[in-house]
Amino acid sequence: MTPLLAADPAAAFGQFLLIGLVSGLLYALIALGYTMVYGIxxxxxxxHGDLFMLGCLLSLEVCLLVGARTQAEAxxxxxxxxxxxxxxxxxxxCAALNIAVDRAVYRPLRxxxxxxxLVSAIGVSFVFMGVGLFWKGATxxxxxxxxxxxxxxxxxxAAPPVPANLLEGTGLRFTFKDLMVxxxxxxxxxxxxxxxxxxxxxxxxxxxxxxxxxxxxxGINVDRVIAATFAIGxxxxxxxxxxxxxxxxxxxxxxxxxxGVYAFTAAVLGGIGNIPGAVLGGIVxxxxxxxxxxxxxxxxxxxxxxxxxxxxxxxxPNGLLGARTRxxx
Amino acid sequence: xxxxxxxxxxxxxxxPINVLHGISLTVEPGEIVAMIGANGAGKTTTLxxxxxxxxxxxxxxxxxxxDLTAEKVPAHQVVRLGLAQSPEGRKIFPxxxxxxxxxxxxxTRTDADGVAADVEKAFTxxxxxxERQHQAGGLLSGGQQQMLAIARALMSRPKLLLLDEPSLGLxxxxxxxxxxxxxxxxxxxxxxxxxxxxxxxALKVAHRGYVLETGRVTxxxxxxxLLDDPRIRAAYLGE
Ligand SMILES: Nc1ncnc2c1ncn2[C@@H]1O[C@H](COP(=O)(O)OP(=O)(O)OP(=O)(O)O)[C@@H](O)[C@H]1O
Ligand SMILES: [Mg+2]
Numbered sequence: 001m002t003p004l005l006a007a008d009p010a011a012a013f014g015q016f017l018l019i020g021l022v023s024g025l026l027y028a029l030i031a032l033g034y035t036m037v038y039g040i041x042x043x044x045x046x047x048h049g050d051l052f053m054l055g056c057l058l059s060l061e062v063c064l065l066v067g068a069r070t071q072a073e074a075x076x077x078x079x080x081x082x083x084x085x086x087x088x089x090x091x092x093x094c095a096a097l098n099i100a101v102d103r104a105v106y107r108p109l110r111x112x113x114x115x116x117x118l119v120s121a122i123g124v125s126f127v128f129m130g131v132g133l134f135w136k137g138a139t140x141x142x143x144x145x146x147x148x149x150x151x152x153x154x155x156x157x158a159a160p161p162v163p164a165n166l167l168e169g170t171g172l173r174f175t176f177k178d179l180m181v182x183x184x185x186x187x188x189x190x191x192x193x194x195x196x197x198x199x200x201x202x203x204x205x206x207x208x209x210x211x212x213x214x215x216x217x218x219g220i221n222v223d224r225v226i227a228a229t230f231a232i233g234x235x236x237x238x239x240x241x242x243x244x245x246x247x248x249x250x251x252x253x254x255x256x257x258x259x260g261v262y263a264f265t266a267a268v269l270g271g272i273g274n275i276p277g278a279v280l281g282g283i284v285x286x287x288x289x290x291x292x293x294x295x296x297x298x299x300x301x302x303x304x305x306x307x308x309x310x311x312x313x314x315x316x317p318n319g320l321l322g323a324r325t326r327x328x329x
Numbered sequence: 330x331x332x333x334x335x336x337x338x339x340x341x342x343x344x345p346i347n348v349l350h351g352i353s354l355t356v357e358p359g360e361i362v363a364m365i366g367a368n369g370a371g372k373t374t375t376l377x378x379x380x381x382x383x384x385x386x387x388x389x390x391x392x393x394x395x396d397l398t399a400e401k402v403p404a405h406q407v408v409r410l411g412l413a414q415s416p417e418g419r420k421i422f423p424x425x426x427x428x429x430x431x432x433x434x435x436x437t438r439t440d441a442d443g444v445a446a447d448v449e450k451a452f453t454x455x456x457x458x459x460e461r462q463h464q465a466g467g468l469l470s471g472g473q474q475q476m477l478a479i480a481r482a483l484m485s486r487p488k489l490l491l492l493d494e495p496s497l498g499l500x501x502x503x504x505x506x507x508x509x510x511x512x513x514x515x516x517x518x519x520x521x522x523x524x525x526x527x528x529x530x531a532l533k534v535a536h537r538g539y540v541l542e543t544g545r546v547t548x549x550x551x552x553x554x555l556l557d558d559p560r561i562r563a564a565y566l567g568e
Contacts, residue, residue, distance in 0.1 A: 204433070206422070206424065210422045213420060214420035214422065215433075216381075217404070217413070217416060218408065219405050219408035219409055220433070221403075
């Protein structure tokens with residue numbers, strides 16, 4: 001047990017819940033990419049986690065390019081520029097890459113048996129990992145803590161300052177970084193919901209997911225709608241990669257696999273193909289993982305996640321929100 | 330006047346199997362043309378081919394002066410040329426509302442005012458759709474879904490309406506209502522290519538008819554003449 005837990009169990013529980021919620025929002029962002037693509041082409045895009053990984057590596061590249069190499073740049077012009085630039089570059093990059101893969105790999109297999117694109121997606125996943133390995137090597141790379149507290153110029157060699165607690169006095173700890181996750185993920189998901197529900201393209205996406213033949217008969221260019229879906233899923237992974245990298249400050253070429261598995265599980269848990277389901281699933285996974293890690297031991301948190309997945313699928317085979325799928329894409 | 334639709338020696342199929350072996354037919358402006366035939370004769374395949382969803386393997390489809398086969402017009406462009414379909418099995422978007430289903434029918438249009446006016450027309454034609462406009466399409470009854478499928482196809486303001494088995498699985502009084510609508514649409518100038526299992530009803534409403542057997546046209550004549558033909562009566566009208 002952690003020391004905090006022993007000191008004040010109630011506060012500790014609240015704290016773990018909060019951490020779980022914040023990390024769950026990150027999983028949700030990645031889960032949306034799985035669920036939207038599945039909803040429209042019934043493909044489990046196994047490469048999605050690795051697309052996220054490449055987004056993280058690109059974000060790192062942006063930092064190096066702008067000259068924001070360490071926490072010393074937090075709050076400086078270079079640091080702010082790096083964050084702003086990667087919030088544009090990573091989503092654009094991931095969206096473009098996802099469209100390209102759909103065009104080159106999945107579209108030619110659209111009418112093939114479902115196993116063909118699935119196996120191809122696994123192949124793309126390995127290709128992406130290879131690219132990541134070639135790009136940044138096999139070891140963990142530190143991602144500059146650009147949202148950490150700025151280091152005063154005269155204290156470069158001292159221990160880094162402790163980030164301020166935005167919930168001081170409540171017994172909970174919530175830093176600027178946590179706030180940033182919330183401020184990026186929630187509006188992104190809200191925008192996605194509005195887009196899918198009210199715009200013409202959003203409605204065309206839902207129509208295509210529900211009946212592709214009828215969608216064609218309406219004059220909807222199904223290939224374009226699918227490309228748009230890959231673009232949006234990719235962009236969400238890109239946004240997620242920026243937030244994740246700034247939050248955890250470590251990236252490597254294998255990070256896509258584990259986070260991809262969590263996000264995919266979140267999508268299935270919520271009801272694959274279902275947008276609010278993916279968000280709910282992500283939050284559940286984040287909370288379970290954090291609480292499990294704290295109370296049972298982090299070596300068990302993965303086993304716990306999948307145990308819960310199995311139990312939920314036994315009682316709700318279509319996932320938590322899979323049965324009433326009004327907003328399924 | 331040239332025919333609105335001219336199909337010449339159309340061939341199509343799925344995978345290694347050819348289903349249509351050279352279908353030829355025409356639809357004149359303002360006509361209702363019925364296409365009847367047994368299960369598996371290739372009626373749905375023909376309509377899907379006209380809509381560009383199934384690719385033609387041979388022959389020509391000329392619609393409103395445009396050679397759809399030679400120009401390789403993709404499915405999503407066919408509607409823009411004025412050819413809309415209410416497909417077999419209705420294919421309503423089950424989790425879109427009735428209103429959204431209608432809006433999808435107008436996907437190719439950019440005149441929001443015109444679309445709103447046409448939604449109003451659809452509601453006047455089928456008042457039940459107005460009542461249910463905010464309900465999911467999948468919650469409608471079969472007859473209501475058929476009305477929605479027809480209304481949705483009309484939302485693109487087509488020159489030619491393809492109807493695939495609009496009476497399938499519906500109660501007799503609903504079938505009568507649907508056929509009344511078809512007659513009324515035609516009276517207002519709509520050209521219709523009507524595929525039906527219910528050959529008697531179809532031939533009664535149509536001007537001309539074609540009989541399809543295993544991917545070939547075996548009879549074609551004025552509808553009244555087909556209704557009188559003993560061979561048709563024996564094979565398709567259950568006499
Ligand atoms: N998607 C498909 N893949 C393979 N074969 C198909 C497909 N759709 C139809 N067929 C075959 O093509 C032939 C013609 O089918 P089609 O649906 O065009 O007939 P139909 O005249 O509309 O019949 P029905 O009256 O039952 O609707 C049938 O033998 C059918 O099995
Ligand atoms: Mg048919």
